[in-house]
Amino acid sequence: MRYSTPSKPFMPKHPTPAPRIRRAGLQGALLIGLMALLGPAAAAAAHAASTDGGHASVNAGDVTVGILAPRGTAHTLEQWQATLDALDESIPRISIQARAMTLDGIAAAVAQGQVDFVLTNPGQFVLLGTPYALSWLATLRSNPANSARAALGSVLWVRADSSYRRVEQLAERRIAAVHERAFGGYLLMRPELQAAGMDIDAFEVDFVGYPVDALIYQLRDGQAEAAIMPVCMLEQMASEGLVKRSDFRALAVDEPLGGCVSSTPAYPDWTFAALPHVSEALTGDMARSLLAMDGEDTARWGAPVSAARVATLFDDLAVHPLGESLATRLMDTLQRYWHYSVAAAVLLALALLYHAWLQRKARRHGRALEATQLALRERERELADAQSLNVSGELATTLAHELNQPLAAIRHYAEGSVLRLQREAPDSPLLEPLSRIGHEADRGAGIIDQARQWVRRDAPTPERLSLHGLFDHVRALAQPRLQRLDVSLTRSIAPDDLGVLGNRLAMEQVLGNLIGNSLDAFEAARRNGWIQIDARRAADPDRVTLTVRDNAGGFSPERLARPFMPLDSTRAQGMGLGLVITRRLLQRQGGEITVGNHADGGAAITVQMPAAESLEAAQ
Amino acid sequence: MSETLAVHLVDDDAGVAEACRYLLEGLGLAVIDWRSGEDFLAGVNLEEPAAVLLDMRLPGIDGKAVHERLQAADACLGVIILTGHGDVDMAVESMKRGAVDFLQKPVGAEALDRALASAFARARQCAGDRRIRDYAAALSEREREIARRVSQGLTNREIAEALHIAVRTVEVHRSRVVEKMGAANSAELAALWQRIET
Numbered sequence: 001m002r003y004s005t006p007s008k009p010f011m012p013k014h015p016t017p018a019p020r021i022r023r024a025g026l027q028g029a030l031l032i033g034l035m036a037l038l039g040p041a042a043a044a045a046a047h048a049a050s051t052d053g054g055h056a057s058v059n060a061g062d063v064t065v066g067i068l069a070p071r072g073t074a075h076t077l078e079q080w081q082a083t084l085d086a087l088d089e090s091i092p093r094i095s096i097q098a099r100a101m102t103l104d105g106i107a108a109a110v111a112q113g114q115v116d117f118v119l120t121n122p123g124q125f126v127l128l129g130t131p132y133a134l135s136w137l138a139t140l141r142s143n144p145a146n147s148a149r150a151a152l153g154s155v156l157w158v159r160a161d162s163s164y165r166r167v168e169q170l171a172e173r174r175i176a177a178v179h180e181r182a183f184g185g186y187l188l189m190r191p192e193l194q195a196a197g198m199d200i201d202a203f204e205v206d207f208v209g210y211p212v213d214a215l216i217y218q219l220r221d222g223q224a225e226a227a228i229m230p231v232c233m234l235e236q237m238a239s240e241g242l243v244k245r246s247d248f249r250a251l252a253v254d255e256p257l258g259g260c261v262s263s264t265p266a267y268p269d270w271t272f273a274a275l276p277h278v279s280e281a282l283t284g285d286m287a288r289s290l291l292a293m294d295g296e297d298t299a300r301w302g303a304p305v306s307a308a309r310v311a312t313l314f315d316d317l318a319v320h321p322l323g324e325s326l327a328t329r330l331m332d333t334l335q336r337y338w339h340y341s342v343a344a345a346v347l348l349a350l351a352l353l354y355h356a357w358l359q360r361k362a363r364r365h366g367r368a369l370e371a372t373q374l375a376l377r378e379r380e381r382e383l384a385d386a387q388s389l390n391v392s393g394e395l396a397t398t399l400a401h402e403l404n405q406p407l408a409a410i411r412h413y414a415e416g417s418v419l420r421l422q423r424e425a426p427d428s429p430l431l432e433p434l435s436r437i438g439h440e441a442d443r444g445a446g447i448i449d450q451a452r453q454w455v456r457r458d459a460p461t462p463e464r465l466s467l468h469g470l471f472d473h474v475r476a477l478a479q480p481r482l483q484r485l486d487v488s489l490t491r492s493i494a495p496d497d498l499g500v501l502g503n504r505l506a507m508e509q510v511l512g513n514l515i516g517n518s519l520d521a522f523e524a525a526r527r528n529g530w531i532q533i534d535a536r537r538a539a540d541p542d543r544v545t546l547t548v549r550d551n552a553g554g555f556s557p558e559r560l561a562r563p564f565m566p567l568d569s570t571r572a573q574g575m576g577l578g579l580v581i582t583r584r585l586l587q588r589q590g591g592e593i594t595v596g597n598h599a600d601g602g603a604a605i606t607v608q609m610p611a612a613e614s615l616e617a618a619q
Numbered sequence: 620m621s622e623t624l625a626v627h628l629v630d631d632d633a634g635v636a637e638a639c640r641y642l643l644e645g646l647g648l649a650v651i652d653w654r655s656g657e658d659f660l661a662g663v664n665l666e667e668p669a670a671v672l673l674d675m676r677l678p679g680i681d682g683k684a685v686h687e688r689l690q691a692a693d694a695c696l697g698v699i700i701l702t703g704h705g706d707v708d709m710a711v712e713s714m715k716r717g718a719v720d721f722l723q724k725p726v727g728a729e730a731l732d733r734a735l736a737s738a739f740a741r742a743r744q745c746a747g748d749r750r751i752r753d754y755a756a757a758l759s760e761r762e763r764e765i766a767r768r769v770s771q772g773l774t775n776r777e778i779a780e781a782l783h784i785a786v787r788t789v790e791v792h793r794s795r796v797v798e799k800m801g802a803a804n805s806a807e808l809a810a811l812w813q814r815i816e817t
Contacts, residue, residue: 400703401676401703404703404724404725405632405634405635405703405724406634406635407724407725408635408638408639408724408725408726409632409634409635409637409638409639409725410638410725411638411725411726411727412635412638412639412641412642412725412726412728413638413641413642415642415645415727415728416638416641416642416643416644416645416728417641417645418645418728419642419645419646419728420645438727438728441725442725442727445724445725449723561678561679562678562679
């Protein structure tokens with residue numbers, strides 16, 4: 001559906017819109033945000049304030065009646081003048097001011113308490129009645145022949161000479177209507193359009209605004225192919241000589257209503273209602289005066305009728321009265337209770353300042369964190385380098401050993417053959433090549449040994465290392481994996497300042513490998529659990545015993561039989577050098593390692609290292 | 620004492636062990652080979668002097684541990700350590716534990732022959748010492764007194780005076796001691812006794 005402004009030539013004397021809500025700019029937007037955050041509680045509180053103590057009770061003096069003006073201000077005031085005069089007369093203590101309003105105008109005026117009474121269609125009552133606690137005084141009986149319960153309806157008019165016979169033929173055609181919320185208009189017609197078995201979006205409905213008269217002119221002049229009007233409107237305009245009744249034809253004709261054509265079922269007539277700030281006495285007098293009117297010059301009134309059918313219609317249309325007008329009511333509330341608004345704004349400003357302060361603090365912490373992270377990563381890289389150097393060293397050692405074996409065999413065979421030939425055939429020409437084979441095998445072994453020496457690292461320089469410090473560091477490195485695998489890492493170090501004598505990088509590697517080993521086991525077993533590290537002074541006071549236990553299931557008997565055999569890993573990946581390197585690193589620092597399982601289903605690896613005090617003693 | 624001693628070859632690598640056996644047999648030696656430290660310790664006759672070619676790197680208990688157990692058992696075995704990679708610290712440690720030699724693979728026939736000669740010599744000496752001690756243990760208290768004084772170079776008369784016994788008695792004991800100790804004469808007895816007394 002498209003929304004457009006009405007065409008100018010057909011807007012004679014556009015009614016003065018009721019005071020519109022001041023567009024409250026940025027501050028207002030912020031407040032709306034705040035109110036939205038505070039939610040229903042705030043709305044309810046604001047509402048309670050508006051009903052209980054917002055205004056002094058109106059009982060006498062100037063009384064304002066807001067009247068829905070479908071056909072413009074002048075027409076409306078003229079139509080209702082006699083009725084209002086009669087009221088003025090019957091209740092001398094008041095002086096009635098009439099204000100012709102649009103649907104939106106009435107909604108805003110009610111929300112802001114700018115009117116004392118309203119006279120509008122039942123659709124709007126359903127929308128406004130509950131949220132603003134309106135009192136229903138009387139229902140209009142426009143036509144004595146009709147019940148007050150069946151007075152309103154909509155008509156879908158087309159030009160009499162057009163070819164439209166059925167509603168669905170209007171698909172993609174321009175249909176003029178007053179307002180999306182006009183009760184005796186689009187709202188009632190919408191179910192009929194839907195009943196044509198078509199998607200409501202298939203109809204190109206233009207909402208051109210009040211007055212309703214403009215619609216019929218647009219239709220007559222071919223600017224629209226159809227117009228949605230309240231019942232009797234066209235008939236009335238025809239009787240006023242404004243248009244010719246025979247120029248128009250109604251579609252989807254339903255039961256006639258008060259002698260007029262209708263395209264929809266009938267709904268209750270307009271209702272006169274009081275706002276909650278009007279005194280009970282005045283409300284009562286007003287109701288009595290309305291019901292007492294004879295209907296000669298004035299309108300004729302009856303007891304208020306139920307608008308339940310209207311509510312049902314709204315339900316069918318999926319229009320929630322409360323939800324629909326929430327934004328509007330929120331704005332009204334904000335405007336009426338500006339002092340709360342200002343307080344809220346101040347609060348919000350303070351909150352914003354606090355937020356900014358927090359953010360600055362967070363940024364500063366963030367930078368510090370980043371620096372730490374960077375340092376951590378740097379350390380991690382160093383460790384990885386050391387590890388890879390150790391891996392290549394260990395690999396070279398392993399290769400050297402593995403290759404040495406066949407080379408040894410070659411040399412043995414060659415020399416064994418030489419020895420035999422020297423005894424049995426000392427002139428054999430094979431003696432020379434055989435001894436060369438032995439020499440070449442020896443040369444090959446020499447090259448391997450050189451390569452191994454080359455990657456071998458110098459023994460690390462020992463220093464005092466606090467165990468807490470080491471663990472803090474290793475823990476930080478292992479944290480992501482610990483978290484991912486849901487494994488807890490606890491430590492118990494006694495005494496607290498216990499330290500070992502060794503190389504920092506090597507010890508970090510040792511601890512990192514041991515924890516990594518446990519984590520590998522957890523990962524392979526697909527389970528979570530714990531790793532406990534315990535550090536104590538050994539029976540020999542110059543040594544420290546460190547135990548790493550986990551509950552990941554422990555080593556298999558095969559693995560336990562030869563835990564330090566390289567290239568023999570229970571892991572799917574990895575080269576199985578972890579424990580070998582760990583042992584090598586420990587041995588270089590004068591440490592030892594024992595691998596085993598504990599009774600509770602997990603690995604227990606014990607490491608012994610020189611205690612830090614022995615360094616002091618040595619110096 | 621010139622009979623050939625056996626060589627125990629302890630290496631888990633069958634290929635190397637076979638080759639080594641071929642080489643050792645080329646040198647005219649008898650080879651008994653073992654695939655693990657456990658097998659070797661369980662099967663070796665510790666009473667019999669022999670040479671051992673012991674690889675450091677073994678599955679289960681490693682070469683170092685095997686060596687320690689042999690030391691503890693006081694076996695008369697000349698142990699030669701074999702290793703894939705020469706490591707000075709490891710060599711020094713092995714020698715301290717009483718290894719005859721420390722060789723890096725692949726070992727040449729010449730170096731092996733030389734090391735084995737030392738190992739045999741060590742084993743023979745150890746076995747000899749043990750025999751002498753066994754003989755000495757079989758002597759009576761009086762015979763031991765006399766053997767000690769003979770090794771100190773005292774004459775029969777001096778011994779008789781010191782022990783307040785007849786010279787003839789000393790002569791009888793002395794000849795029996797020489798015989799019991801497997802010595803050819805009094806001079807050899809003196810040499811043997813000095814070897815075990817120190």
